[in-house]
Every structure is written in C-alpha cells, then in structure tokens.
Amino acid sequence: MDKTSYLIKQIKSGDHKAFEELYKDYSGAVYGVILKMVKNQDTASDILQDVFTKAWKKINTYNPEKGRFYTWIYRIARNTTINHIRAQKPENLTGDVSVYETRIGSQKLNDETLDLRGKVAQLEQKYREIVELIYFKGFTQKEVQEQLDIPLGTIKTRLRKAIKTLGEVYKDKGIQLLIAFILIWTTNG
Amino acid sequence: MDKQELIESGLLELYATGAISADESDAVAHLLGEVDVKAALENIELSLEHAGFENAVSPPSWVLENITKEIAPSDTSDKGHSISLVERQLEKWRRNFMVAASIAGLLALGLGWQFTQKGSTGDTNSSVLTARVESLEQELEKLRTSNSSINDQLAYINHTYTTPLVLKSTPVAPGSKAVVYWNPKTPEALLSTNGLPELPDGKVYQIWADIEGEMVSMKVFTMDQKLVPLPYMPKAESLNITVEPEGGSDHPNVEQLYVNGATTV
Numbered sequence: 084m085d086k087t088s089y090l091i092k093q094i095k096s097g098d099h100k101a102f103e104e105l106y107k108d109y110s111g112a113v114y115g116v117i118l119k120m121v122k123n124q125d126t127a128s129d130i131l132q133d134v135f136t137k138a139w140k141k142i143n144t145y146n147p148e149k150g151r152f153y154t155w156i157y158r159i160a161r162n163t164t165i166n167h168i169r170a171q172k173p174e175n176l177t178g179d180v181s182v183y184e185t186r187i188g189s190q191k192l193n194d195e196t197l198d199l200r201g202k203v204a205q206l207e208q209k210y211r212e213i214v215e216l217i218y219f220k221g222f223t224q225k226e227v228q229e230q231l232d233i234p235l236g237t238i239k240t241r242l243r244k245a246i247k248t249l250g251e252v253y254k255d256k257g258i259q260l261l262i263a264f265i266l267i268w269t270t271n272g
Numbered sequence: 273m274d275k276q277e278l279i280e281s282g283l284l285e286l287y288a289t290g291a292i293s294a295d296e297s298d299a300v301a302h303l304l305g306e307v308d309v310k311a312a313l314e315n316i317e318l319s320l321e322h323a324g325f326e327n328a329v330s331p332p333s334w335v336l337e338n339i340t341k342e343i344a345p346s347d348t349s350d351k352g353h354s355i356s357l358v359e360r361q362l363e364k365w366r367r368n369f370m371v372a373a374s375i376a377g378l379l380a381l382g383l384g385w386q387f388t389q390k391g392s393t394g395d396t397n398s399s400v401l402t403a404r405v406e407s408l409e410q411e412l413e414k415l416r417t418s419n420s421s422i423n424d425q426l427a428y429i430n431h432t433y434t435t436p437l438v439l440k441s442t443p444v445a446p447g448s449k450a451v452v453y454w455n456p457k458t459p460e461a462l463l464s465t466n467g468l469p470e471l472p473d474g475k476v477y478q479i480w481a482d483i484e485g486e487m488v489s490m491k492v493f494t495m496d497q498k499l500v501p502l503p504y505m506p507k508a509e510s511l512n513i514t515v516e517p518e519g520g521s522d523h524p525n526v527e528q529l530y531v532n533g534a535t536t537v
Binding site: 161 | 314330344
C-alpha cells in the first residue's frame with residue numbers, strides 16, 4: 084500500500100492527522116492549479132480551503148478503482164473554482180477565465196507564479212497552450228475552440244499528443260534518476 | 273466506439289482533465305472497466321499529476337489552520353487579539369517556518385529513501401515520486417522566501433518613517449479598530465486586521481482611500497489575513513474600511529463603514 088492509499092484509509096476512519104499529511108502532500112499542486120485559474124492569491128487560498136474541506140467531507144465517495152486521488156481532488160478543485168468564477172460574474176455563464184482576470188486585474192501576482200514550469204513548459208507551443216488552457220486554466224473545449232480558433236477534433240488530438248509526450252518524458256526522466264539512485268545505492272552498499 | 277478507438281480518440285485525456293462533455297463522459301464510463309482503457313487512463317493521470325506537482329505553489333499556512341478548525345471545531349478562538357500582538361504573530365509565523373522547513377527536509381529525505389526502495393520495480397510511480405522530491409525542494413525554497421518576507425514585514429513596521437495610523441470605529445461597529453502602517457518612503461503599506469470583528473457569512477472587508485473626495489478601492493480582504501499588504505497612496509486623505517458582499521464592490525457601502533481614520537497624525 085502506498086502512502087496516499089494508507090492516508091486515505093486512515094482518513095476514512097476519521098483520522099485528522101492523516102488528513103493533514105495528505106493536505107501537505109497535495110495542497111501545493113492543487114493550489115498551483117487554482118492560482119492559475121483565478122490569478123489571485125487570496126481567492127485561491129479561500130478556494131483551496133473549500134476544496135480540502137469538501138475532500139474531507141466526501142472522502143468516502145472516493146473510489147481508487149475509478150482513478151487516482153490527485154485526479155479526484157483536482158476535479159473538485161476545478162469545479163469549485165469554475166463555480167466561484169461563475170458566481171463572481173453571473174453574466175459570464177461559461178466561466179471564461181479571461182473575463183475574471185480583467186475583473187481582478189488590479190491585484191497583482193508575480194508572473195513567475197503563473198508561468199508554467201517543468202516539462203510541460205518545454206512542450207511545443209501548440210501542445211503547451213492546450214494543456215495550459217484545459218488543465219491549468221479550467222477552460223472547456225468550447226472555450227478553447229473560441230480562444231484558439233481550432234476545431235474540436237484538433238483540440239482532442241493535440242491534448243492527446245501533449246499528454247503522451249509528457250508521459251514519455253517523465254518516464255525517461257524517472258528511469259535516469261532511478262539508475263542514478265541505484266548506482267549510488269550499490270556504490271555505498 | 274470500441275476500446276481502441278476510445279484510447280486513440282483523446283476522450284480519455286479530456287476525461288482525466290475534467291473538460292469532457294456529459295455525452296462524451298458517458299461513452300468513457302461505458303468502457304472504463306476494460307483493462308486496456310484503465311491502464312491508458314492511469315498513464316494519462318500520472319502524466320497530469322506529474323505536471324501538477326511540477327507546477328506546485330506553496331499555499332499560505334493559514335489555509336491548513338482554517339481547514340483544521342473547520343473539520344474539527346475546537347474551543348480555541350482568535351477573538352481577543354489586540355493590535356499589540358502584531359509583532360508576536362510575526363514571530364510565531366517565523367517559528368512555524370523553522371518547523372515547516374525541517375519537516376519539508378525530512379519528507380524530502382523520506383521520499384528519497386522510498387524512491388530507492390521502489391527503484392527495483394521500475395514502476396511508473398517513480399516519476400511521480402521524483403516530481404514530489406523536486407516539488408519539496410521547491411517548497412523549501414519558497415519557505416525560505418516566506419521567512420524573508422516575514423522579516424521584511426517586521427523591518428517595515430520598525431522602519432523610522434513608518435507611522436501606525438489607527439482607524440477608529442464608527443457607530444456601526446463600536447469597539448472596532450484597525451491599524452495601517454503607513455510609510456511615505458515605500459510603495460506599500462501594511463494593514464493589521466486585529467481589532468476588526470468577525471465578518472458575517474458571504475461578506476468581505478474592503479479598504480478605501482479617500483482621494484480628493486473620491487473613494488478608491490485599495491484592497492478586499494477577510495479576517496483570515498492578519499497582515500494585509502496595501503498599496504501606498506500618497507494622495508489619500510483618509511482610510512476607510514467597509515463591509516461589502518463577497519468579491520468586493522465598485523463603490524463603498526457607507527452604511528457599513530466600520531472604521532476610518534486620517535492619514536495624518
């Protein structure tokens with residue numbers, strides 16, 4: 084049983100400390116996504132609080148057979164954030180992030196915080212922008228279609244290619260590090 | 273659509289991101305029990321999770337504190353803090369930083385060890401562990417930055433040219449007060465929220481600068497923040513805090529003016 088599975092098992096029996104540990108493991112990644120969607124630290128922090136409180140209350144509905152925990156909590160974060168954006172801007176029923184951005188534009192955020200990092204930032208632009216809009220900014224397919232003026236089929240193709248590329252890169256990187264660790268381990272052993 | 277078509281369609285990727293339409297989601301759900309589909313989805317999830325961890329940003333420490341309070345209500349309360357506690361609060365945050373930095377370091381070591389244990393299996397989770405180790409290193413760096421920020425706030429409050437402006441209560445909120453640390457030599461000011469009452473549900477505080485008779489919004493904030501950075505506005509004649517609907521307002525709700533004060537002492 085890996086750490087996350089163990090913590091979830093404990094949380095389902097009401098263990099608050101296990102939940103804190105789970106929060107420490109996942110809050111940074113979830114907060115990073117929320118922040119990119121709302122572009123405001125105070126709002127993102129409030130939403131993060133809401134997301135993890137919901138996760139605590141709904142943890143019994145999480146089924147590891149249906150997907151990874153991160154995917155589960157990411158979806159809660161995405162939906163909570165989109166609902167927040169819609170509530171802030173009732174006339175904007177699509178939850179278009181760009182409109183929200185204008186509204187709160189006076190509250191500055193460091194560009195570095197919002198810029199994509201890691202391997203996803205190194206993807207070819209047409210793939211990177213699809214991942215950024217859909218995964219990190221919470222756009223719907225229709226919003227991406229309007230933003231980039233490309234057919235829905237192209238969105239699916241590019242998203243698939245982008246994630247496939249990421250998977251290959253991460254796997255290669257993982258193997259390289261694994262070899263390094265094994266070498267160190269055997270040398271020291 | 274058969275399972276191979278589904279895997280190649282791009283729908284699994286949309287499903288994992290949550291950007292899938294209801295109809296498409298039904299098509300995916302129908303085939304999720306297939307081993308090949310499940311394996312493909314797991315790989316997509318791992319890649320997205322890895323990207324998420326690479327882009328992690330450390331949230332403020334008060335979020336966890338609030339969640340802990342919310343899921344396990346206790347009799348501890350923040351009520352009763354006085355303005356004079358500001359510096360003590362900063363010291364507390366600094367101590368928390370040291371503890372958090374140590375925990376992050378231990379976690380990084382622990383994950384490194386876990387990684388070597390899992391190494392021989394060569395499973396795809398290793399890449400996620402790698403990302404988490406890197407993420408923790410980044411977290412540590414951010415904690416260092418955060419500590420530096422707290423030191424900056426202390427230095428700001430103690431600065432020769434910093435003047436504490438006490439915003440006093442109006443009849444709407446008797447007994448309330450707030451302090452703005454105002455320094456004409458810097459582009460920023462600092463608001464201490466200790467002394468303001470708890471907000472009603474669905475409401476926020478908003479601070480306004482009175483500039484030649486016009487109220488200019490400076491910041492929307494809640495009681496979750498003990499110290500709120502503000503822009504320094506040299507032409508502000510007075511500072512005013514009102515209670516507004518969530519998200520803030522374009523114009524102040526003067527009937528809910530809680531505290532105010534002049535920028536000259």
